[in-house]
Amino acid sequence: MICIDRILFPTDGSDAAGHARRHAEYLADRFDATLHVVHVDQREGASMDVLEVESAEVFQSLHGIEPATLSLPVAQVQEHSVAAPSAADGILNYVVQYDIDLVVIGTHGRRGIRRLLLGSVTEEVVRKAPCPVVTVGRGAVPPEQMEDGTLLVPVDFSDQRFRLLQYARELVLLYDMAPMVLHVVTAKGKPEAYGRPARGPDPSVLADRARQVLHEEVEGLRKNGVEGSVEVRTGSPAATILDMAAETDAAFILIATHGRTGLERMLMGSVAETVIRQAPCPVFTVKSFGRTLVPNDENADA
DSSP, rough: OOOOOEEEOOSOOOOOHHHHHHHHHHHHHHHTTTEEEEEEEOOOOOEEEEEEEEEEHHHHHHHOOOOSTTTTTTGGGEEEEEEESSSHHHHHHHHHHTTTTEEEEEOOOOOTTTTTTTTTTHHHHHHOOOOOHHHETTTTTHHHHHHHEEEEEEOSSHHHHHHHHHHHHHHHHHHHHHHEEEEESSSSOOOOGGOTTTTOOOHHHHHHHHHHHHHHHHHHHHHOOHHHHHHEEEHHHHHHHHHHHHHOOOOOOEEEEEETTTOOTOOOOOHHHHHHHOOOSOEEESSSSEEEEEEESHHHHO
């Protein structure tokens, strides 16, 4: 079972932040978690400084930001201003200081110095946060409209796929979605699951082998009452994932930020980065380091 006690929602008052707020509130409500609403006051040379805000009205008047307490009890929401040299620094330091379990952040924000643009603040948070991050773009539907949708789970046969399947089992129950596990066959960097063809890689053979392995692994979801499907395609991983998301009208994408390439912690990976940038729906990113929301014994059993 996924355990979430503290959710961080960074906001700059932009429309994208407003979309992200609804998803943050939904998750806080479902997990009975405390929602930390944070605005970063960027000050050159500032050290990390968290300022308590006495009320939502004060928070709104200080930053021109609509309070996040639309549907949650006041006691379940903490609203803070953070002084930091940059928005990313403020968010990341807050994550560590308050032991945050999950960050929910908009992919685009205000233009100018105080913006939340993917490629700057959001990208840095996704890369460096020691916990999972949900990114929400302008085109994302409200969380209550995600029910009965598709949870797209791209896997690349790294060890991360077992953790992803555990997350998938919980998220589909939370949103009443149907999981689709997707693998994209590519000739570069073939995983062992493909087997070792004697005469070079035949895409159709590789696809059949990948499909067989995934069906066996998805059986674990079915044993827990979750009916999942498997799709194997050939092509560019990022482009194929995005095409599949559009084709299935995916409500959520669950992806690992690091795959088989052994990238270091500070590198996100080109596939995950492209998907987060262009996804038509929220993206839940799972890390190969830091905090996991899935108990270790469950991940080991997978």
